[in-house]
Amino acid sequence: MREPKLHEALDSLSFLVGTWRGTGRGHYPTIKDFTYEEETRFWHTGRPFLFYMQRTWAPHSGDAMHTEMGYWRPKAEGNIEAVLSHSFGIVEIDEGKIEGRKISLESTSLTSTPTAETVEALARVFEESDDVLTYELRMAFGENELQPHLGAELKRVTGRD
Amino acid sequence: MREPKLHEALDSLSFLVGTWRGTGRGHYPTIKDFTYEEETRFWHTGRPFLFYMQRTWAPHSGDAMHTEMGYWRPKAEGNIEAVLSHSFGIVEIDEGKIEGRKISLESTSLTSTPTAETVEALARVFEESDDVLTYELRMAFGENELQPHLGAELKRVTGRD
Numbered sequence: 001m002r003e004p005k006l007h008e009a010l011d012s013l014s015f016l017v018g019t020w021r022g023t024g025r026g027h028y029p030t031i032k033d034f035t036y037e038e039e040t041r042f043w044h045t046g047r048p049f050l051f052y053m054q055r056t057w058a059p060h061s062g063d064a065m066h067t068e069m070g071y072w073r074p075k076a077e078g079n080i081e082a083v084l085s086h087s088f089g090i091v092e093i094d095e096g097k098i099e100g101r102k103i104s105l106e107s108t109s110l111t112s113t114p115t116a117e118t119v120e121a122l123a124r125v126f127e128e129s130d131d132v133l134t135y136e137l138r139m140a141f142g143e144n145e146l147q148p149h150l151g152a153e154l155k156r157v158t159g160r161d
Numbered sequence: 162m163r164e165p166k167l168h169e170a171l172d173s174l175s176f177l178v179g180t181w182r183g184t185g186r187g188h189y190p191t192i193k194d195f196t197y198e199e200e201t202r203f204w205h206t207g208r209p210f211l212f213y214m215q216r217t218w219a220p221h222s223g224d225a226m227h228t229e230m231g232y233w234r235p236k237a238e239g240n241i242e243a244v245l246s247h248s249f250g251i252v253e254i255d256e257g258k259i260e261g262r263k264i265s266l267e268s269t270s271l272t273s274t275p276t277a278e279t280v281e282a283l284a285r286v287f288e289e290s291d292d293v294l295t296y297e298l299r300m301a302f303g304e305n306e307l308q309p310h311l312g313a314e315l316k317r318v319t320g321r322d
Binding site for chain 2: 051057067075087114
């Protein structure tokens with residue numbers, strides 16, 4: 001396949017394209033605090049959506065932890081939708097907003113496989129500045145209201161190619 | 162990250178790990194018949210699920226067509242679950258069976274973003290023999306009952322590494 005041109009619908013998200021790596025930390029009432037290493041990639045094939053893949057691993061052992069992937073679909077007037085699947089057995093639909101280099105996504109649907117845990121809600125805010133991408137993720141799980149769960153700071157390791 | 166060992170839960174799916182390429186054809190009452198080129202990859206990070214990514218493109222122009230990705234989660238007694246997202250704006254939960262080198266997956270949940278079309282049901286059967294992977298996908302869409310939509314024959318282009 002030839003190298004595709006970025007679709008104009010992705011102009012507002014072009015700053016995301018590439019590979020990002022860094023460190024995050026997690027906390028939640030039901031678990032011990034933890035840290036993780038992360039790689040997140042955004043890429044495209046010339047169509048009006050971004051491919052998104054995130055994976056995390058334990059800082060010392062290198063053992064794989066979480067992974068999620070899917071597609072980010074920018075729409076008119078700064079709106080955005082995302083369709084995601086998570087390795088632990090849930091799928092997610094998000095709606096949100098693109099405001100400059102800040103993107104917010106809030107789940108409108110989370111569905112679990114029969115063996116997976118149920119997550120009530122997820123909300124993410126991504127911000128990019130000077131080739132640093134940070135995000136904060138809030139989660140509602142079980143009886144726990146939507147509250148901070150994950151945050152990470154990632155640095156660009158490859159550009160749009 | 163070090164090279165992970167295949168998780169024992171993936172033993173029954175280890176024959177899938179690698180990259181597969183080939184040609185498919187599509188038909189449905191609502192559209193013209195078409196053909197496509199496809200690449201499908203299965204990989205792992207040492208945990209008890211396979212990463213799955215499929216993308217297709219037009220045979221002559223090379224223009225990207227469909228793509229879907231997610232995780233295949235084998236369970237006890239030959240059962241399997243999958244969590245998938247599709248670029249056109251749906252997420253999918255499947256349940257199915259692993260029977261030797263035949264894997265069947267049937268959707269139990271399909272959810273669309275506000276701007277995406279609704280798909281009523283998807284059912285896939287994959288079979289592998291002598292480094293050839295074939296699948297047939299049936300779809301129920303609109304008023305149309307579950308019926309053949311896609312089929313492809315893919316050859317192994319890389320192995321488990």
